[in-house]
Amino acid sequence: MFRIRMTLPKRKSVAYNYTDILHDAIVNAWISAGADAEKVTGFHARPWNFASLGWRRGQENRAHTLIISTPDPELSEYIRKLKPGDTAYARAVTAEAVDFSEAEIFADPDPIGPGQKGIGVLMLSPLAISRNNKEKKGHRWHSNLNEADLSSVVNHRLSRLAGREVSLEVHADKLYLRANPRHDVLIPVKEFPNGKRAFVIGMKAPLVLKGNVNDLRLAWYAGIGEKTRNGFGCVGLAEKGVGR
Numbered sequence: 528m529f530r531i532r533m534t535l536p537k538r539k540s541v542a543y544n545y546t547d548i549l550h551d552a553i554v555n556a557w558i559s560a561g562a563d564a565e566k567v568t569g570f571h572a573r574p575w576n577f578a579s580l581g582w583r584r585g586q587e588n589r590a591h592t593l594i595i596s597t598p599d600p601e602l603s604e605y606i607r608k609l610k611p612g613d614t615a616y617a618r619a620v621t622a623e624a625v626d627f628s629e630a631e632i633f634a635d636p637d638p639i640g641p642g643q644k645g646i647g648v649l650m651l652s653p654l655a656i657s658r659n660n661k662e663k664k665g666h667r668w669h670s671n672l673n674e675a676d677l678s679s680v681v682n683h684r685l686s687r688l689a690g691r692e693v694s695l696e697v698h699a700d701k702l703y704l705r706a707n708p709r710h711d712v713l714i715p716v717k718e719f720p721n722g723k724r725a726f727v728i729g730m731k732a733p734l735v736l737k738g739n740v741n742d743l744r745l746a747w748y749a750g751i752g753e754k755t756r757n758g759f760g761c762v763g764l765a766e767k768g769v770g771r
Contacts, residue, residue: 576750578652578761653729
């Protein structure tokens, strides 16, 4: 298990329109570090997740930091070898390019102490949860944390990743939800060569995770919810805020 922050110098940032260009840049860095391509992308990829920290202005997103994390032992060895220059990535088909070569890499410390039974987190990248029913035709993603059984959703995916039962209790901060009934965000994920675009609805709110040390640590390094390798479900410490 390992997690890093790749941070640009102050007053430096990278512009991007769709999160898949960040995904592809990180995949390029993984492969350049020696990881097998099929272990970082595709159906049989090992678990990892990322978040971009920054802001949105108009139609443009800007990122000053990438957080990259994995619970997988093999990928943990390669994440230690990632080089900022290998995230320089251009894609001619959609006329996009990103470059974090000026960034510094810092290890993100493990926040789970011995015997710890809970942790307060916020979503550094939105929590994506798909709907399992047809009650809202055309709406694939949940847009309100009150609608979903968070514990069940989070445990189902983490149990599948770990190959064992994960039994976390996941609670959204009710005061925050009352003050912010609209806490969904529409994330532009990808533009296709024909001009069509793909979006995912995610949700952002403080959460409390309760469980044993192993389950808490798995959630921290693997991320929670769906599409974690595409820039969703990365958590940070609520007490520290988003940071830089």
